[in-house]
Amino acid sequence: MQTKLPQAFRESKQGKRADEILRSCVHCGLCNATCPTYQVLGDELDGPRGRIYLIKEMLEAQRADNVAQTHLDRCLTCRACETACPSGVAYGELLEIGRDFIEEHGRRGLIDSSIRRWLVSVVPDVARFKRWSSLGRAVRWMLPRNLKEQIPQRSPATPYVFERRERQVLVLQGCVQRIATPRVNASLAALLDSRGVEVVYADEESCCGSLSLHLSNHGETSTTLRNNIDALLPLLDDVEAVISTASGCGVTLKDYPRLLADDKTYFPLACRLVDKVVDVSEYLSRLGLLWDKTAEYQRVAWHSPCTLQHGQRIAGTVEKLLRSAGYELVDVRDAHLCCGSAGTYSLLQPELAGQLRSQKLEALCEESPDVIATANVGCQMHLSGGGNNVPVVHWLELLR
Ligand code: SF4
Ligand code: SF4
Structure with a gap:
């Protein structure tokens, strides 16, 4: 893809990297087929190729507008497009540059900015998050559904006495x-x-x-x-x-x-x-040991978080461990698609996140599994809040 970024910007670290990434995209559109938001909304601007164009135009004009902001905000950062791209386009990094540009040059509404500031100040701070979670549980009945679902339930761990080991x-x-x-x-x-x-x-x-x-x-x-x-x-x-x-x-x-x-x-x-x-x-x-399955479940629907399969690119490792422990892994349609959790996405884009979750739960439950297993707390909470009667656990809880 040809670019015409202003020279001063192209000479900056971000501009140089954006230019490299934009030029590596050949505009083939193969990534669109794996993009969850493109599948739901059917709009070119809600697929990776369209978003890449929006970022290019924005950086060339050095102006952030509401259109770019809306479509970049709707991106899940799931990076399924990176896995699908034959040209190795580092979409995640480009998106980061585009979003940074919007934060610096665009205009967010007061409510949106306040929610974002609140999330950054509360969620990563354990003491604060604990206090807000307790408060949330107390007033749960009066909260909207998407907020209700994000409030962690009390689930204390069983105390266990460990020995010192080498x-x-x-x-x-x-x-x-x-x-x-x-x-x-x-x-x-x-x-x-x-x-x-x-x-x-x-x-x-x-x-x-x-x-x-x-x-x-x-x-x-x-x-x-x-x-x-x-x-x-x-x-x-x-x-x-x-x-x-x-x-x-x-x-x-x-x-x-x-x-x-x-x-x-x-x-x-x-x-x-x-x-x-x-x-x-x-x-x-790496330990190469054998683990046992628990007696509770037999048939598992595995949901690989995007951060595991597209971000860390380690698809297959959990599946192997679960199978070797004696579980049967059921087939899951469209396993590459995001469940809609995506960090704070389920709070900031509740409608889309809800649609993606319904689709994901339908796919996960098609073969009537006993349990759904995943590898990330966000996916686990989001899928658990979908009103399904199949339990959702972290896969580690299935090993003994
Ligand atoms: S990101 Fe990759 S798959 Fe998507 S349009 Fe560009 S080159 Fe094609
Ligand atoms: S990161 Fe995910 S949602 Fe965003 S463009 Fe790529 S595939 Fe689509």
Whole structure:
């Protein structure tokens, strides 16, 4: 694709990268077929090719308008288009540049901006999120449906006494996950303890940064990333891996070196950290041990989060582990499509998120599974709120 970005912008770091990515797109449109929003809305501007054009026009004119903002806001950042693209277009990075430009040059309404600011200040802060969750549960009856569904239920983890072990792994607690689904990390700790590996946590761990990154709040993202590195690094030499059990956090952690590329102090530290970062499915596969299935379920519908299959590109690892434990994985139509959770998307685009969820639940339940399993707290909460009677769990809860 030819570009005519203004020279001054093309010479900036973002302009140079945008130019490279735009030029790699050959405008074939193959990506549209895998785009969830294009499938639902049928509008070229709600597919990746159209969005790439919008970003190109906006950057060339150096002017952000409401049309570009509307269609870029509707993008889930699921990156299914990246997996489908034969030319290797780094759509996710281009979208980040386009969204940053809109935040800097566009005009958001007061309500929209306030909600975004509120999300960045509350969700990544565990104490605040806990307080808001308690308040939300108290007034749940009077909230609109899409908000009601986002309030975590109380689900305490079963207390478990662990022994000190020579082998240790550092597990991220996650800001939402530790409140909404604490059983996930508790299951992992029990599994690993039974095989002689101890789970340790970093006391001062902060959010992985994905929430502020998706909302184009770069100041907050850089601070969060640096804080997290400061918290995790002192434990790094003593552990054999840094594990994320939420694929949405894992994909951001693996991206730390790119996100901190301009920071002379933190870039090398980010590289050191990322050398040890793995998704929990990668770690369990690497251990090469056999796990048992629980007695509760037999037939599993697996929903691979976009952050696992398109972001981290590790499709197949969880499926292999579940099958080797004795589960039957049912066929799921359109398994590459997003469920509509996509971080804060379900709050900011409730209608589209609801449509995508209905479609996803229909596809997941076609073969009448006993349970739906996934790998990210956001997908788990979103799918659980869909009014379906098939339970939705994190796949780790299915291993014994
Ligand atoms: S992003 Fe890739 S698949 Fe989509 S139009 Fe461009 S080259 Fe084709
Ligand atoms: S990231 Fe997902 S929603 Fe956005 S354009 Fe690509 S496929 Fe469509």
